[in-house]
Amino acid sequence: MKKLIAMLLAVLMIVGLAACGNGGGSSDKPVYAIICKDASNPYMSRMVQGFKEACDAIGVTALEKSPETTSAEDQIAIINDLVAQGVKGIAIAANDAAALEATIKAATDKGIAVVTLDSDTAGSQMFVNQAGVKEVAQVLVDSVMDMTGGEGEFAVLSASSTATNQNAWIEAMKAIIKDDAKYANLKWVETVYGDDESQKSTDEMQNLMTKYPNLEVVCCPTTVGVLAAAQVVANNPDCGIKIAGLGLPSEMKDYVGDDKACPYMYLWNPIDVGNCGAYMIKAILDGKVGDVGTSFTADNNTTYEITAGDPAEKQIIVGPPFKFTGENINEWAGVY
Amino acid sequence: MIQTKSKSLGKFSGLLRSRESSLLLVMILLVLVIQWRSGGAFLTKTVITQLTQNYAYTMVLSFGMLLVLLIGGIDISIGATLALSGMSTSLLMADGIITNPLLAFLFSIVVGSICGSVIGVTISKGKVIPIIATLGLQYIFRGLTYLVSGTKWVPSDKMLAGYKSFAQGSFLGLNNLFWIVIIMFVAMFVFLKWTNFGRQIYEVGSNPEAAKISGIRIDRVKIAVYTINGAIAGLAGAMYTSMYATAQGNMANGAEMDVIAACVIGGVSLDGGQGSAFGVLLGATTIAIISKSLSLVGIDAFWQQALKGGIIAVAVLINVIVQRNAARRALEGREI
Numbered sequence: 001m002k003k004l005i006a007m008l009l010a011v012l013m014i015v016g017l018a019a020c021g022n023g024g025g026s027s028d029k030p031v032y033a034i035i036c037k038d039a040s041n042p043y044m045s046r047m048v049q050g051f052k053e054a055c056d057a058i059g060v061t062a063l064e065k066s067p068e069t070t071s072a073e074d075q076i077a078i079i080n081d082l083v084a085q086g087v088k089g090i091a092i093a094a095n096d097a098a099a100l101e102a103t104i105k106a107a108t109d110k111g112i113a114v115v116t117l118d119s120d121t122a123g124s125q126m127f128v129n130q131a132g133v134k135e136v137a138q139v140l141v142d143s144v145m146d147m148t149g150g151e152g153e154f155a156v157l158s159a160s161s162t163a164t165n166q167n168a169w170i171e172a173m174k175a176i177i178k179d180d181a182k183y184a185n186l187k188w189v190e191t192v193y194g195d196d197e198s199q200k201s202t203d204e205m206q207n208l209m210t211k212y213p214n215l216e217v218v219c220c221p222t223t224v225g226v227l228a229a230a231q232v233v234a235n236n237p238d239c240g241i242k243i244a245g246l247g248l249p250s251e252m253k254d255y256v257g258d259d260k261a262c263p264y265m266y267l268w269n270p271i272d273v274g275n276c277g278a279y280m281i282k283a284i285l286d287g288k289v290g291d292v293g294t295s296f297t298a299d300n301n302t303t304y305e306i307t308a309g310d311p312a313e314k315q316i317i318v319g320p321p322f323k324f325t326g327e328n329i330n331e332w333a334g335v336y
Numbered sequence: 337m338i339q340t341k342s343k344s345l346g347k348f349s350g351l352l353r354s355r356e357s358s359l360l361l362v363m364i365l366l367v368l369v370i371q372w373r374s375g376g377a378f379l380t381k382t383v384i385t386q387l388t389q390n391y392a393y394t395m396v397l398s399f400g401m402l403l404v405l406l407i408g409g410i411d412i413s414i415g416a417t418l419a420l421s422g423m424s425t426s427l428l429m430a431d432g433i434i435t436n437p438l439l440a441f442l443f444s445i446v447v448g449s450i451c452g453s454v455i456g457v458t459i460s461k462g463k464v465i466p467i468i469a470t471l472g473l474q475y476i477f478r479g480l481t482y483l484v485s486g487t488k489w490v491p492s493d494k495m496l497a498g499y500k501s502f503a504q505g506s507f508l509g510l511n512n513l514f515w516i517v518i519i520m521f522v523a524m525f526v527f528l529k530w531t532n533f534g535r536q537i538y539e540v541g542s543n544p545e546a547a548k549i550s551g552i553r554i555d556r557v558k559i560a561v562y563t564i565n566g567a568i569a570g571l572a573g574a575m576y577t578s579m580y581a582t583a584q585g586n587m588a589n590g591a592e593m594d595v596i597a598a599c600v601i602g603g604v605s606l607d608g609g610q611g612s613a614f615g616v617l618l619g620a621t622t623i624a625i626i627s628k629s630l631s632l633v634g635i636d637a638f639w640q641q642a643l644k645g646g647i648i649a650v651a652v653l654i655n656v657i658v659q660r661n662a663a664r665r666a667l668e669g670r671e672i
Contacts, residue, residue, distance in 0.1 A: 161637040161638055192631055192637065193637040197587075197589070198576070198579075198580040198582065198584070198587060199390060199391075199394075199580075199588075200627075202390055202580065203386075203390055203627065203628055203631065204631055206383075206386045206390075207628075207631045207632045210377050210380075210382065210383060210632060211377065211632065211634070224584070227582055228580065231492070231580065231581055231582075235504050248489070250488075250489070250491050251489055251491045251492075251582065252491075253491060253492075253493045254491070254492045254493045254581075255492075333491075333493070
């Protein structure tokens with residue numbers, strides 16, 4: 001197995017080298033490069049797939065260069081190589097939030113567009129954010145709306161009561177429900193916290209069922225919670241509760257489907273993230289990206305709003321999360 | 337005063353003064369308060385079944401910790417041992433190497449025993465104090481868990497159906513996992529009360545010097561105890577992964593604290609030499625009742641931790657006071 005991986009890596013490197021040669025040699029096509037966290041991550045390889053598709057559509061050459069392990073040092077070396085080769089843009093899933101800053105600055109000083117995907121780092125011109133708070137909250141509320149049939153009791157099973165992203169989503173869900181009269185018949189009975197721990201999440205889920213006999217949906221914006229909740233429902237098939245939320249397809253494979261505990265769930269789609277990254281490089285190079293607070297339409301005909309990034313200068317949101325259903329769950333379970 | 341009372345009353349008050357019965361009273365009081373505060377939702381077949389199933393692995397771990405505390409040691413690595421054994425077992429199942437649920441349980445126990453024996457040798461031969469040795473090894477075992485799994489989870493569809501259904505099944509109306517608790521309790525009770533080795537454990541803990549002079553090979557007792565504790569943690573690893581049908585690198589993180597608390601509530605002395613299997617069973621049940629009921633009673637998530645700590649502290653305090661009184665009265669009795 002190790003030998004196989006080594007061979008694959010070698011082949012990949014040769015292909016990579018060949019691609020470099022192309023990029024450097026024929027100056028007619030500009031090169032956009034993507035740097036993953038590491039070479040063996042299936043989630044990352046789907047991101048590369050999306051990046052390459054977008055590059056083909058834009059009409060540039062895509063080049064993938066990834067370190068073997070998730071090391072920031074290796075990524076620095078790769079960026080330096082790419083700068084020397086004269087690529088036009090770099091999309092990177094950073095392995096460190098700070099260490100890459102000087103290297104990236106050196107690249108952007110040469111006019112190379114650098115965006116961050118998946119994981120942000122200082123120095124990046126734009127963070128392509130896969131998880132917009134509003135977008136996530138919206139699909140969660142709509143799942144609850146759909147699964148309850150428009151009215152009924154639902155609860156939220158979150159991670160810990162101090163988790164920043166969880167609380168941001170929950171607040172946004174509250175705002176969405178309050179602002180739109182069509183959600184008026186949804187009754188949010190309680191928000192409980194499973195601390196991203198199987199035992200506690202299971203307890204909380206079971207206690208919700210005990211406390212609220214009319215409960216119809218439990219919404220879990222956390223991968224550990226959604227799994228525990230779905231397992232509890234699967235072990236109590238007569239309870240009639242549906243689970244909505246954010247989950248990892250590989251973990252949730254047994255529970256997602258029309259007749260199962262979780263009819264469908266969401267998570268970001270790496271293909272979309274990679275795809276968007278390439279278009280953002282193009283937009284930066286074309287000078288379309290303005291100041292924070294403004295918006296622009298990229299070549300994929302999508303309008304993006306620029307918000308202040310942290311630590312990147314600017315950030316945009318890829319779009320709504322991806323829906324995993326009974327039909328596509330098996331395919332995605334092999335990816336991540 | 338006591339002598340003036342009738343004989344049966346004297347027996348009764350003697351029973352009252354034993355440590356276990358005071359704890360039993362605390363537990364009954366706790367259950368009554370919970371039953372009242374939860375509007376009668378606690379003492380139902382469903383909730384009790386959930387409790388015995390969800391906390392079976394914590395209870396089993398408590399019996400192992402009892403042995404370690406009895407010899408005056410401590411083991412804070414059991415959560416990590418649980419994770420490593422549960423994870424390696426699940427990985428072998430995912431790879432199709434382990435194809436029998438019973439074999440999976442046995443393998444997990446073997447991995448746990450190896451971890452335990454490493455701890456035992458480090459403490460007895462390496463002369464490292466237990467809390468430091470297990471603190472260090474805890475990181476090693478947890479790190480190994482992430483290494484062997486590549487920080488990925490083993491999802492439920494990769495586990496044997498028989499393995500997962502074991503934790504959900506029941507025998508004579510009791511959940512299978514709780515049967516493990518019962519068997520473990522009986523075994524521990526008999527082991528500590530009626531075997532030579534069991535008595536040696538008490539001797540090593542209460543008076544190591546005397547134990548040494550009387551010919552007990554303390555090192556061997558220590559290694560054996562930590563190995564048994566590791567084996568129990570391995571068993572708990574299998575129980576955990578079969579119960580939640582998932583193996584996650586950070587599973588049971590911090591479980592050792594609940595387990596130590598269970599032992600202390602159960603009247604086990606951290607100085608060694610004092611404690612019983614029955615006390616630990618009661619202590620572990622008390623911890624399970626507290627953990628299960630806090631959210632059922634409807635206490636705010638932010639208060640749950642503090643309240644749990646408060647109840648543990650009060651339970652231990654009552655326990656200590658009753659015990660002290662009992663010891664004093666026993667002395668008075670001797671003087672008369």
